[in-house]
Amino acid sequence: MPEDRDMEILDGFFAEMKEKDKGLTIPAFLPHKKASNWKLIPIGIAATLLLVIWSRYEEEPVYDLDHDVVIISLDKQPGEEMYIGIQTASSLDIWEAPSTSLLTEF
Numbered sequence: 001m002p003e004d005r006d007m008e009i010l011d012g013f014f015a016e017m018k019e020k021d022k023g024l025t026i027p028a029f030l031p032h033k034k035a036s037n038w039k040l041i042p043i044g045i046a047a048t049l050l051l052v053i054w055s056r057y058e059e060e061p062v063y064d065l066d067h068d069v070v071i072i073s074l075d076k077q078p079g080e081e082m083y084i085g086i087q088t089a090s091s092l093d094i095w096e097a098p099s100t101s102l103l104t105e106f
Helices: 002-022 036-056 100-105
Strands: 068-076 082-090
Touching: none
Parallel strands: none
Antiparallel strands: 068 082
16 A cells, blocks of 8 residues: 555645744735836827838928920910910920821921
8 A cells, every 4th residue: 555655645745834834924915006107108109100200201302304395386266266375384294196296297
């Protein structure tokens, strides 16, 4: 019956541990203070977002064109009166198909 002998040894061991534990003094439990840092988290998030937006914001550069195009056209109004239309545009705004000049010149 070695099992009974092992159980007696274990019971004796735990009985000694219980006696030692009775002599221990347990310190008083101090209540946990709430951290006030949680209030700063939304402020930190907002500051980070503003910093990211500010760092990515770039003013759009102003491009000065080398020259502008002036378009002068002679058109008929519905009352058979001719009028001169003057328009200014940059060269980037106007595109004319190469075949259009064939229609208007010949």
